[in-house]
Amino acid sequence: MGNTTTDPQTGGESLAVEPRLLTSAGEVAEILPQLLAASVVGLDCETTGLDPHRGRLRLVQLAAPGGPVYCVDCSAVDPRVLQPLFAAPETPVLVGHNLAFDLAFLSTAGLVLPPQRWLVDTGLAGQLLEATPAMPSLAALAERHLGVALDKAHQQADWGGALSPALLDYAARDAAVLVPLYDRLTAALKQQGLERAAALEFRALPFVVWLRLSGVPWDPAAWEAAVETAEAELAAATAALTSLLPQDGLFGPMADPDSPQAMRQALSALVGQDLPDTADGTLALLDHPAAAALRRYRRVATLAQRYTRDWATVHPxxxxxxxxxxxxxxxxxxxxxxxxxxxxxxxxxxxxxxxxxxxxxxxxxxxxxxxxLRVAAELSGEERLLEAFARGEDVHRRTAQLVLGVADPTPADRQRAKALNFGLLFGMSVEGFQRTAAADYGLRLTLREAGELVEAFFRAYPGLRRWQAERHNAGVSAVRTASGRVRWAVRRPTERMNTPVxxxxxxxxxxxxxxxxxxxxxxxxxxxxxxxxxxxxxxxxxxxxxxxxxxxxxxxxxxxxxxxxxxxxxxxxxxxxxxxxxxx
Known part of the structure; x- marks a missing residue:
């Protein structure tokens, strides 16, 4: 792993590094052959801000095994002198942490990655190993896999001014730790059967950088029109709902449309039955104008409250x-x-x-x-679904024929079949299907009708039933996708079905x-x-x-x-x- 010392603050091991500041193109040219001959190079950047369109590169730190950490001062050197290192297609392997950030700055500075350039992101590797959507920090990975403490006291430092020895030392450590961390994470990915999933993510990484930099073309006038429409619809929906609620007694001022409890009491009185809740699926099953009005109110209120005028910021x-x-x-x-x-x-x-x-x-x-649906057919081996897709058939129409027993399905038949195909893909209960069919597809079914449809669906697709049963009975288990991506200790049966698909x-x-x-x-x-x-x-x-x-x-x-x-x-x-x- 290289030389280490004891960190006086944490008591943990700390990398001993030798930062070497490069302030001319000639100095960079001298060290490029050494870097190009290495098998792996740790790459990190320090920038004057977080926005690659307005901030700039200050340092590019490069660490090869056994050598010093070269810190290229981009305020004195055009970073494009490093292009030979980036242009090499396969080796050295460039290793960084949260490379999407660094590559965005490097790209805006003129450094171009060729199509085949091999990159390794320790942050993405850490996410795969820990099966988490939250990227672990470099310091956390260094501590966990190397027992090395990284002092992050200078993380928020001003990188636009003079480069003190302390700043250079901090910057060098972040690059130096990447080399031994690469070895440990590579071994861990192999041990956990995650090499293919990691390669998949590393190959997709440059596209994500491209996506970040290109941005979303935005029409402020269209957004303003949508916001104004939502505000008008909210006012109308509020008035329509209010007109249907009792205006005196308990349900007068207390019937707050935003209070689920108040709405449950008010609607229970209006429909003459004690409602368990006012979830959307429950309301969709009620044939009452107040239930429809409350659904509409909640839908437009959510839009109006979430998508406000300042929801998106156009970059200056x-x-x-x-x-x-x-x-x-x-x-x-x-x-x-x-x-x-x-x-x-x-x-x-x-x-x-x-x-x-x-x-x-x-x-x-x-x-x-x-x-x-196609993935589920592949994974379950359900022959009728495989056959329908192979023939290019309308799968919802095919389900209507098999489940409903109609030779020439109507649009209403197809809608019912669509509710079955998507609603039952991940092991939904009969009650859940009844609510989903009403809320998402406008199909009001009795519990008995819903149960009969569910049973008919799985009679038509026994392979899908068998595949779901295997996952339902698996207990607490790890679940993998086709690439080997894993979720550890999955408890809920629906997640054991949803995750692989x-x-x-x-x-x-x-x-x-x-x-x-x-x-x-x-x-x-x-x-x-x-x-x-x-x-x-x-x-x-x-x-x-x-x-x-x-x-x-x-x-x-x-x-x-x-x-x-x-x-x-x-x-x-x-x-x-x-x-x-x-x-x-």
Missing amino acids: TTGRVHPDWRQLGTATGRMACTAPNVQQLPRDGGYRRAVAAQDGRVLVKLDYAQIE QGTAADGLKAALGLLWRHRERLGTAVPVLVCHDEVVFECAAEEAAAVAEAAQALMVEGMQRYLRRVPVEVEATVCQNWSGDGR
Whole structure:
């Protein structure tokens, strides 16, 4: 691991490092052969801020095994002199922690990664090992895997001024620890059977950096219109609900629409039965105007309160919105984002119109068709589902024929079958299906009718029943996806069903992101705008839309098909002016 000393503050082991400050292009040129000959190089950066579009690189720290830590002062040296190190396709392996941050700054400084460049992110590796959507800190990983204490006292230091010996020592340690940490984490990933999942994430990492930098094209006027519409709808929904509630006695001023208890009491009195709660599924089963009015009120109130005028901030330099994308944002391996969470923008209400291509450009939306059903068919081996997908049939129509016994299903039959396909995929109870069918698909069923449909569904798809039963009876167990991604000690049966399906879909998407980055020259001027679960959206010049759609479709199919061998993959492409699908 290298020389260590005892940290006087923590009592733990601390790396002994030799920082060497480089302040000229000539000095950098001298040390490049040594770095290029190394098998692995630890990479870290210190910056003058957190925003790569407004901050700048101050230091690039580079550590090879057994040597000093070279600290390139980017206020004196153009960082592009390091391009030979980044241009080498496979070796040395560049190892960093939370590399999405560092690579964003390096990219804006002009350092370009070739398609095949091999990167290792200790943060992503730590997330895979710990099966957590929260990236562990470098200090935590160093302590856990090396027994080394990293002093982070200078983490918030001013890196725009003079570089003191203490600052250089701090910066050097963060790079130096990456080399032994790489060895330990690589061994741990292999021991836990996570090498393939790690390679998948490392290959997708440059795409995530690309996504962060490109940003979301934003139409403030469309957003303002959506907010105003929501405010008007909230006022109307409030008035409609209030008009249906008793106006005197207990339910006058006490019947607060935002109080579940008050609404339960008021609605129980109105419908003449004691309601257990006012959950959306419960209300959807009630054939009463007050129940429908309360559902509408809650829906529009949630939108109006969540999506306010200041929900998104347009960057002053780029004129776009730049969410904080998290590559491993959920326990199943899906991406997530915050500040703002564009993935959660609802389809209704006009909010998605604000994600709009700039003049002369269009959006190309690419969406995996029914991917979770396809993954479930693959994993369960359910022959009828496999056959339907292989023939290119409408699976909801096929379910209607098998379960409802109708040769020529009506749109209502198909809707009922759709509720079954999606509602029962992860082992939902009969009661849960009854509520979901009413809330999400507008189907009011008695408990008996719901039970009969559930039983008929699993008679039609015995392979799916068998696969679910195996997971239901597995007890507390680890669950893996097709890439080997793992969740440890999963207790809930629904999670033991959901994780391999949703996680394998995430595996295929991550493989596709790696391919989209690797073959980005086939995408012309296209830049990624967002990734929303099973959907990828690009912005490109209008005249390139057809070519971008064709190339991206092929790459996304190829990525997902690595994990789905028995089920064909389909990607639906839509060219539009904004994310709602409007215009061309």
